[in-house]
Amino acid sequence: MAAEFVRVMVQLRSTPALANAAFSSFAAAPPLRFSSIPGVQLDASFAPVPIPPKLPRRGPHNLSATFFEAQESTYIVRARVSQDALPDFLSSTERDPSVVGVFSDPRISAIATCPRGPMGTDHDVERLLLVEELQRRGLTGAGVKVAIVDTGVNLAYLRRRGKQPNFDAQLSWGPNTGQPLGDMPVSHGTMCAYDVCIAAPDCTIVDHALLTSQTRGGSAMDGVLSDAVQSYAVLLSYLTSAAEPFAGDHTPRTLVVNNSWGMFHPSWDFPVGDSQNYSDNPDHPFNIIVASLEAAGADILFAAGNCGPECPDSRCSGATNAGIYGANSSAAVICVAGVVATKDRVGYSTIGPGRLERKKPDIASFTHFAGSGVYAADGGTSAATPVASGVVAAIRRLYPSSVLSPAELRDLLRETADTQYGQFNYEYGYGVINVEALLERLDELDGPPSQQIRGRFRD
8 A cells, every 4th residue: 555654443352441432432442552653643533433243144143232232342443554653553453452453444435437428317217217106106215214325415405406305314424523414515425315316206315424534525525434334333323223123103114325435446455365455355344344234124235336447437547357346245235337228338337246245246227317417417336326226215115124134125136137148247247227027026025924014104
């Protein structure tokens, strides 16, 4: 890593002091041995974040118990380490019994698009997604929370553009104190929220302004992965703290998480095979908390990226055959490639395999259309992902995760996709999202107990 310093996350074993400081104040955390090494600077603004134990790939999970038990959770703190001090720092942490591990805290960035003209409009996307039929069935996303983990959302702008989602201010989060969540500068995150509302106009937006920590004004499109750990810990706390699976108005407690961001180049990370690596390391704290959030009932969608060989983003720096990095390729997420209205892949859509799970992307979704007005085109896999998130949120209106788990819905999306080559491939995944076939499969689930639940929550 070429910078004069590296950002790292340090995973610590649980202590009562760390548990008390979690989500609140770094100042309340205990002294840490390695912090006295010259060239090591702990981030005093970053309160310790609890990380649940790594889940087994199969079998039942009791997250409500494990996440809040101090003896089970570990805690992440954040530091900057000069290149000169890095060997001493790593040697010290290896000998420190309080340290579980040191991990990469790479730069992450919104997945914007190549500057090409739009192909169609959001009305074409509505037609392709059978939005009229979704609404006829009551599948509007009403009562479903959709976290836009991005640059922030501007609700007033959405309303001027004809979108009227609800907003959950309490669950919203930002890395900087005093951010006007829900009233952030109009940027990439507002585009994502607009595109979710194409298929789920009645959803409830949750604003997680992740990609704002590097610019205090909140208009940049960069962040660091440790902020994503904080964001996901807030969402995991929401899902696992529920005494029962219903929110206030008897709506099923649901959560869809849209992530139109990722890591663009291997140089942003520690090398593959290094214990600190993120891109290929299932034991990295962020990859662990992503899997935990999915196990708790969240549908998590990640953009495949914009490093396709025909039209790569400049930040890819020529790495167009490196696959899909880190959590974007997790087995616990829906990884989304990009196609235009003709169902042809856009040249910037990153081609698999995935670095964590090889068979990625999962599906392709629509992008590169005139829609939000934030940009000339809602483009990149940045737009394809919230378009798919909107479909998931619409479905969750009547099919909560208690009826259809995130893994089961992910499988249905794959199985019903409009295949391009008759089988899985690294360009389209299992194929283009196909709402007609998805609804037909959902209709087959309408026996007990699904029918009882559908009837209970239908408007």
